[in-house]
Amino acid sequence: MAAKAASIWVCAKTPYSHQGVSDLSSNHSELALNLNFRKWECSCLAVASAQRAITPVEDEKPSLTCAAESSGAMERIEDNKSREFHKDLNLLPKPLTANDFSPRDGSKVRVAYQGLPGAYSEAAAVKAYPKCETVPCDQFEAAFKAVELWLVDKAVLPIENSVGGSIHRNYDLLLHHRLHIVGEVQLQVNHCLLGLPGARKEELKRVLSHYQAFAQCEMTLSSLGIIRINTDDSALAAQMVASTGLRDTGAVASARAANIYGLDILAEKIQDDDDNITRFLILGREPIIPGSDRPYKTSVVFTLEEGPGVLFKALAVFALRGINLTKIESRPQKQRPLRIVDDSNEGSAKYFDYLFYIDFEASMADPRAQYALEHLKEFARFLRVLGCYPKDTIP
């Protein structure tokens, strides 16, 4: 049997088309080479006829198929010699597959976030990639750099909150780094007032947290009349309360932070608005291929020429094509803060040049989006697509 099969031995990992089989029979060794297979890791194929598709045998690993040319029937190689050979093959290292690099469930993906374990950003990273390895970073910029330097695969960073508004620092960093927005995560943020075990909220004289968390709990904190002290993130606030051991100091942070740092929850859901949502961006080194299989958003940043109604015209490129805008943000253009508007020294200086960040509801695969951005280029001095990504919703 082996002798028959030995007439053609080539490598494969998937079934081939009829055309592929003809190629195999005519020039099998060259094709095997072209397909980048190695003999020692290969499957064994025997071609029953030049016109017959090759199918893998289910119970062999790696999948093996053998067929005899003379009879035209596909037959398994079952002699002992062959079994020995297969056993040895199993000891050899397995080749990497495309799935090893981007597993669908997010396992093995390393995701940077700003803050300590227990921060809301960590929860957002886990929502984005449920089985990921989260990597805490002290500052937003460290998370950007970690992706750029291949220390992690992705970064998940807050961009806006439904009560507190935009996180401006991340708008600025988006422009100064070359990462792409590959997704977004909307997270319900429920703030808790935390204290040392046994402490009561009436005892608190000061409270620590992130400035955004304070902004989202304005009414509760004002009614308590306690001093607010900013920290880099809410989980750090919880850790500081735990490590200083001061009964009169509390933290605004998550229930998970209370658990991690051994604090009591003195009050729950202390945010002003029950529906307190923070939107996070997922950043990667490469953009994703825009699709049309589900609702997509696109984020762009641009600057405009000087002149009356230019911003109106810029926004009209979307309105004219029925494209809905979900966010507009303007940031000072720091590299060009001062501009003389006429040639004489007496002309007035212009201190406020802006960058406009816009999110709109359309995929870059949609011709309406492509035409809108082509049109926008007529007024924009600078335009960059920051990313096109599937829209996230709160279940």
Ligand SMILES: O=C(O)C(=O)C[C@]1(C(=O)O)C=C[C@@H](O)C=C1
């Ligand atoms: O302090 C945290 O836990 C964070 O993850 C930061 C942050 C923010 O930057 O807005 C994230 C979500 C909440 O809106 C509050 C704070």
